Amino acid sequence: MKKKLIHDVFHEYISEFYQKRSIMEIKLIYEGEVTHKITKAFTASVENKMTNEGESSLLKRKVFHIIVESLQNISKHAQSIIHTKDDFNGMGSFLIAKSKKDYYIVAGNPIHKDEKQEIIKLIDNINSLNKQDLSALHKEQMKEGKLSSKGGAGLGLIEIARKSGKALSYSFKKLSDEVEFFILTTQIPSI
Template sequence: MNSAPTPSSSLDTLNYYQRLKTDHVIMAYNGAFSQGILIDLGMALEGKTDNPSLLFSKRLFSIFIEMTQNILIHSAERTFSKRDGKEIGHGIVLVRNILSPVGVEIISGNKIKREDGERVQERCLKIAGMNSDELKEFYKSQRAKPHEQKKSGGNIGLIDIARRSGNAPEISLTPVDKQHYFMTLGVKLYDE
């Protein structure tokens, strides 16, 4: 009896599948992030969580888009997209269900210049120390800045993530080489 051909790769697909299932991952994407991919992935999230609330879905979509735009715009790993006519970033995003308390966690990761990663980490620490009123005022002050001062990233988006989720983004920076970190951002969004 002839057997079906098997992949020649040493990649253990079953192990990845089981790990994603064990970690309650409902969506994972690794690769180039174009604006179109961001929207497609965001739309694919619809109905995948355990929460049917429209408000929860809108908040999840907004947070997801903010976190993935960080990869699109700020990732140090770049490639030219013929479709978009510009360079786009590479990275990874995972969305997983949290069982107790019930909610979701959105985790993104990408290579980033060391100085940019350190600036984002400082911003996350600052945001973590603010209550909702302070976040609201900080958001307003950042929006009032001239456009050139807002280009550096890690400002409005991180504040918006914290305001929409009710939780400060968590960050870890893992050295990749002398110029770069691998930045992992995570935020939890709980059912209300």
């Protein structure tokens, strides 16, 4: 039942996402547990496809790094809801798509409702910064950042924004009284 709910929420979002953009090709879609093995397989598969399509090395590196950061965020944060009465832990959804001009990475995972405002505040802050300020924030977090209970200091999201050069887009869908489904969409311009 929980997997079906996550599936339905993610597919509803993907359908809306797809309709808003012109010609879009889905390169990869996945729902389930995110492990190191899955991350390795996805990055290899996408890199192979991008090489076959003649994409630049710089674009491949950007997409590679954003895939890794996005999947690590799913892996870390999907585990954070173990102590709720709901059984959503470890679940994540992931999509890579390409339009004529850009790549898109859409990553989603359940989070505890108490994390929602902190995530919104962090992403809104990241989105308000220019390239130089993002670099400064990254250095500051590396040096002095307060680690969350999951071991991060927002570095993954900062790094995604730095690599993409675009604002991060996010949404939340309620799964239960205690759990929200967090969806992060990253746009990566083709070079």
